[in-house]
Amino acid sequence: MVCSEFAGCNEAMQGVIRYNPFSNVGFIEAMDQAMSLTPEDKERRMMLTYEHITKSSMTQWIDGFLTDLKHSFNPGQTSYYLGINFSKKAKHKKVNRLMQVRQGFKKLNIENCSTSLLRSNKCAIIIEIESLPNVKFSRHSVPTADVIETIHGLLIDKRNTIIIVGKQTRETLLNWFGRTHSFNGNELWFAAESGYLYKAGIKENWQKLTELENVSWIPQARKIMEAYVNNIDGAFIEERQSCISFNYKNADQEHGTMFIHDLYNLLDKSLKGTNTEIIYGNGFLEAKASTVRKEKLIELLLSKLTTSSKLDYLFYLGNDSSDEPVYELLKSERAKNMFFESHSNKFICSLEKKPSEADFYLEDVDSVRSILEKFYNNTKKKKKIRSFADLTKITNSIAIESQRLKKGTVNASSIANLNQ
Known part of the structure; x- marks a missing residue:
């Protein structure tokens, strides 16, 4: 079986050959790999897929959703994302969805x-x-x-x-x-x-928060993002010294959101070990140096x-x-x-x-x-209130200093400064 790496069953069926549907070259390579398999390899892959299908039923799938729903309301809990596993064996593969927002927020x-x-x-x-x-x-x-x-x-x-x-x-x-x-x-x-x-003020110079050790991962991230930009109208890439962003704010919201989680997973796998962090934002996905x-x-x-x-x-x-x-x-x-x-x-x-x-x-x-x-x-x-308070304070100071001047305990220049 040749299967899109973005299909839901892709996570569960371990015997399939995966390809990126946005890449013509990737599809051709997947087809070539499938047609080049030996009979033994075909049988092994088929058995892996068959094993999952025979052990997993529609009833189990529904039970999983009902279990999630049952645990979704717990007033004592804080905000959390609940990870839903497609496969018990693949515990590291999760789909996160919002189940509850904490009290007090x-x-x-x-x-x-x-x-x-x-x-x-x-x-x-x-x-x-x-x-x-x-x-x-x-x-x-x-x-x-x-x-x-x-x-x-x-x-x-x-x-x-x-x-x-x-x-x-x-x-x-x-x-x-x-x-x-x-x-x-x-x-x-x-x-x-x-x-x-x-930059702490216009007159100050720009400062770096930290020195970047290695940004050789940016071209790699750009190559992955470009495949999505070519297929999502309104999306574009923003590249800077320390990060690169996939911006889909002006794209069709449903279309952009549909693929953004797949892009996240693909970037996460490709950039693993490169000292990077991937940030979800409102209409953008950003890969940046973790420092x-x-x-x-x-x-x-x-x-x-x-x-x-x-x-x-x-x-x-x-x-x-x-x-x-x-x-x-x-x-x-x-x-x-x-x-x-x-x-x-x-x-x-x-x-x-x-x-x-x-x-x-x-x-x-x-x-x-x-x-x-x-x-x-x-x-x-606030500025008006402060100005009135400051004026009252200065007037009182002038009166006090004038009294001191009469007694000869202060210079006339002090009064002049206050009047200014």
Whole structure:
């Protein structure tokens, strides 16, 4: 039997000859191999397949699904993916599907989150660029102009630090978000190529999170992805220094999703032993160097941000599987002691409801737009409140210094500086 490597029975029938249906050469080679088999080899392969068919029945298949359904509801459990084995012998071969979301993982209260920003003194807002509303049918998920303006608007208050994390190149991020001037000395921070490169402000130089040891696996991954790009309309490949992505965001959703799990499995097998990690995202699949870890990046940036004082507000919005270790880091006691005040407010979120270690989720990109607008409105309020408080403080200081001047305990130049 010659069987597509993407067919469900392929995992169970050990005697079949497998081929990639997207590859004409692969199909020809499989047919040639099948016709070249010796009678003994044909019989051996037939018996392997026959053994599985005779021992497995439709009743067993249905029982397996009913068993999964029975175990799918357990309120005490945390989020998990349940692996379903096609074969008891092939325990390493699993298909993962969502069975349950843990308790406590709830929809973000946008009003509460934005109001907390208003009451805070040192804030960090970290956003994965793929979570932002983007221009429809844009090839590279370009954020909409209004969202970019809103993000820049958050910089009017020095107490806000905005960090944009993306899988795009540094040139692309600066082209979308970069400006040659700052807002009251406040600037955006960037992380490009999923964290391989970072920049703590426009005036700072780009830095590497780690040195890449070997990226010879990228051409190998590209070759595998190209077979799928040629067969999925709207899909394309993005290649960078530390990673390569298969982007199917603009492809037919059902068609793209149908093959993405097969592409994942094929990449996982082909890149085994190459020190790589494969990331699932919203409309993309990325293979990257495993030394480039987002949690290390976030820890580094928070360390830079809290050199003088700790944070009392954090909003983190992630979107793909590489954010899960970040959620765990931000909720850890270690991070709490290093980066946050005891009374800090932390809103650790993921986009869409899915199994996650995040505390909250936002339903869609429209919810992201809403909360950014709330942030901007409250930032303007906060700046006004702070300006009035600072004016009152300065006025009181002038009065005190004037009294001291009359008593001869202070120089007139001090009053002049305060008046300025």
